[in-house]
Amino acid sequence: MRPALLLLTHRIPFPPNKxxxxxxYHLMRYLSARYRVFLGTFVDHPDDWRYVGDLxxxxxxxxxxxxxPGRAQLRSLGALLTGRPLTLHYxxxxxxxxxxxxxxxxxxxxxxxxxxxxxxxxxxxLPNMSVVVDFVDVDSAKWRQxxxxxxxxxxWVFRREARTLLAYERRVAERAAAVTCVTQAxxxxxxxxxxxxxxxxxxxxxxxxxxxxxxxRSYPDPYHAHEAVVFTGAMDYWPNVDAVGWxxxxxxxxLRRQRPALQFYVVxxxxxxxxxxxxxxxxxxxxxxxxxxxxxxxxxxxxVAPLRVARGIQNKILEAMAMARPVVAxxxxxxxxxxxxxxxxxxxxxxxxxxxxxxxxxADPAWxxxxxxxxxxxxxxxxxxxxxxxxLDTYLEVxxxxxxxxxxxxxxxxxxxxx
Numbered sequence: 001m002r003p004a005l006l007l008l009t010h011r012i013p014f015p016p017n018k019x020x021x022x023x024x025y026h027l028m029r030y031l032s033a034r035y036r037v038f039l040g041t042f043v044d045h046p047d048d049w050r051y052v053g054d055l056x057x058x059x060x061x062x063x064x065x066x067x068x069p070g071r072a073q074l075r076s077l078g079a080l081l082t083g084r085p086l087t088l089h090y091x092x093x094x095x096x097x098x099x100x101x102x103x104x105x106x107x108x109x110x111x112x113x114x115x116x117x118x119x120x121x122x123x124x125x126l127p128n129m130s131v132v133v134d135f136v137d138v139d140s141a142k143w144r145q146x147x148x149x150x151x152x153x154x155x156w157v158f159r160r161e162a163r164t165l166l167a168y169e170r171r172v173a174e175r176a177a178a179v180t181c182v183t184q185a186x187x188x189x190x191x192x193x194x195x196x197x198x199x200x201x202x203x204x205x206x207x208x209x210x211x212x213x214x215x216x217r218s219y220p221d222p223y224h225a226h227e228a229v230v231f232t233g234a235m236d237y238w239p240n241v242d243a244v245g246w247x248x249x250x251x252x253x254x255l256r257r258q259r260p261a262l263q264f265y266v267v268x269x270x271x272x273x274x275x276x277x278x279x280x281x282x283x284x285x286x287x288x289x290x291x292x293x294x295x296x297x298x299x300x301x302x303x304v305a306p307l308r309v310a311r312g313i314q315n316k317i318l319e320a321m322a323m324a325r326p327v328v329a330x331x332x333x334x335x336x337x338x339x340x341x342x343x344x345x346x347x348x349x350x351x352x353x354x355x356x357x358x359x360x361x362x363a364d365p366a367w368x369x370x371x372x373x374x375x376x377x378x379x380x381x382x383x384x385x386x387x388x389x390x391x392l393d394t395y396l397e398v399x400x401x402x403x404x405x406x407x408x409x410x411x412x413x414x415x416x417x418x419x
Contacts, residue, residue, distance in 0.1 A: 004060075005035035005396075006104060006112035006129075008119040010091055012041050012048050012064065014055060017269065018234040022315045023136060023182075023206055024115045030389040031113060032058035038103050040096050040122065042067040045270070063099040067091075085165040086157075087139065091118040104129070111396055117165070120172040130177045132395045134204070137182060137311035138190045140166035145309045146238070166193055173197035178395035180204040182312035183336040204392060206313040207385030212294075213322035215376065219295035228263045229255075229358060230300040232293050232316050235271035235286075239309040243330075247306045247354070248278045254355035256283050259362065267296045297323040302361050302368065305329035306354060312336055318383055321345070321375035326368040328357045338382065344374040 013024035031037050039062040043049055055062045076086040100122050103109065112123045114133045123131045140162045147158035173179045173194055181187045184203045191198040231247065233240040244266045252264045262283060266275060269289040279286045290296065297303060303320035310332040317337060320327045327345055329337075334347035341347045346361065348354040361368040 002034065002036050003111065004107045004109045005031060005037055006100065006109050006123065007031060007037050007039045007059075007115070008100070008112065008122055009039070009041045009115040010119050012043050012051065012055070013039075013115075014051050018237075019315045020116070020136065023134075026207065026209075026385045027113065027115060027134065027389060028058050030386060030392075034393075035111070036060045036107075038062070038107065038109065040100055040103075040119075041065070042091065042093075042096075044069055044072075061103065063096060063103075065093045065096050067093075079164075080157075080160075083164060083167075085168050086161055087118045087165055088121055088168065092121070097122055100126075113392070113396070117169050117172055120176070124172055124175040130396070131175070132178045132180065132392060133172055133176045134180045135169065135186070135190065136180075138169070138186055138193075140169055140193075141189055142309070142311050145311075149242070149309065170194040170197065173200060176200060178202060180392070180395070182206055185336055186312055202391065202395065205383070205388050206315060206318060207383045207388045208315070208318035208322045208379055209385065210322045210376070210379055210383070213297070213319045215298060215324040215372075217294075217298075219292075219298040221299045222290075222295050223263065223265070223299050226263050227259065227261060227362070228265050228300055229302045229304055229362075230265040230267055230296050231304050231306070232267045232296065232319070235266065235268040235275045235288075239307050240268065241272050241274055242309060243305070243307045244278060245274060246308060246351075247304060248281050248284050250351035251306065251354045251358070252281070252283055254351065255359055255362075258359060262362075265296060265300070267293060293319070294323065297325055300325055302358050303327045304354075304358065305333045306348075307333050317345070318379060321372075322379045322383075324372040324376040326361050326371040327375065328354065328361065330354075337378075339375065339378050344371065344378045346371065 009024045011021060013021055013028045016022040016025035037059045039059040042065050044067040052064050072090045076090040079086045079089045104126060110128060112129055112131045114120050114123050114131060117135050117139055120133050143158045143162040147155045179201045181203055182205055187201045187203050191201050231244050248264060256262050264284050266286045267290055271286055271288055276286055278284045297320050303325045305314055305317050307330050313336045314333050317327055317329055317333060328348050331347050334345055337345055339345040346357050348357040
């Protein structure tokens, strides 16, 4: 019989319809072929409840907690009176903690995989448990980036979160068998801040399902033959909101001076109010949720990823490359991909540079086609999910420590508030 394994994710890992869920879904799928998976997770959007039953395809058992984002935000503010990160309070639930304790004892579980640092609070203090924590990106660094782009008082809150979350991430890394990040750059970023954990931090890059995101299929044209550039992503995620707002206001007008009919499509679920307002600008189309993103990629003249706050490898870029589309991305997004800039992926800087790069691809369809073809070849060579996730096998073999001490004392989740 396959060994039992505890898997904890901060958001239900199905369906894989946004960046973090793409990675957590493939992680769940990969582990379920090797272990009997017991999943603890949250649902933070009403639409996702209909998918809870699907989890039985991969999990022997699952415990799903309803998380109301508004209430969780209010609850997390209580951390301001302590030295703890707001993030831990946001994802704190006594019922989930009790389920983890009971399940581990009943099933004799000795291995756990944790997706994102916030969920480590449920596993790193369990005795005789070997825990691999997938940071994905260094969240404390993300909050520091947020602080640089927000006014007071949010800048103060975000700087505090960056500081306290880094302290917690360091403690997690001390107690985990291994910590993984999506790129070597993220690993280096963390180990520079936490040098004591250098030997336990490893890169496990993202992948892409190149059979699903295939240009060889026929897709209906959602643009009705109009010339379009497209951005795809969850549109309630602030870095995405910032990116499309900047592109729509600063880059698109430059492009439309030469190509007045050009349309910028913002494709993604849960568009924030700021995103919906962009539809009032000339040439901007906001779709909201679509049943299938592939037609929008397949018929886009250019795919753009103008993120100004970005961590790790962007799934949206890999998916567009798999569809053999030319992608223009900010340098922050382009660098982690490892593609040949100018041949497999185009990098751009400020608004004028971004507009120029997109305009060049629009004006030269042959070059755009070559970039797209080489992009797909790069994805096929480097970004198969199972090849990436197989790196976890070594880390899961690390034995649990039976007597772990830490200089930092943190309350366990079972003493916290119920969500």
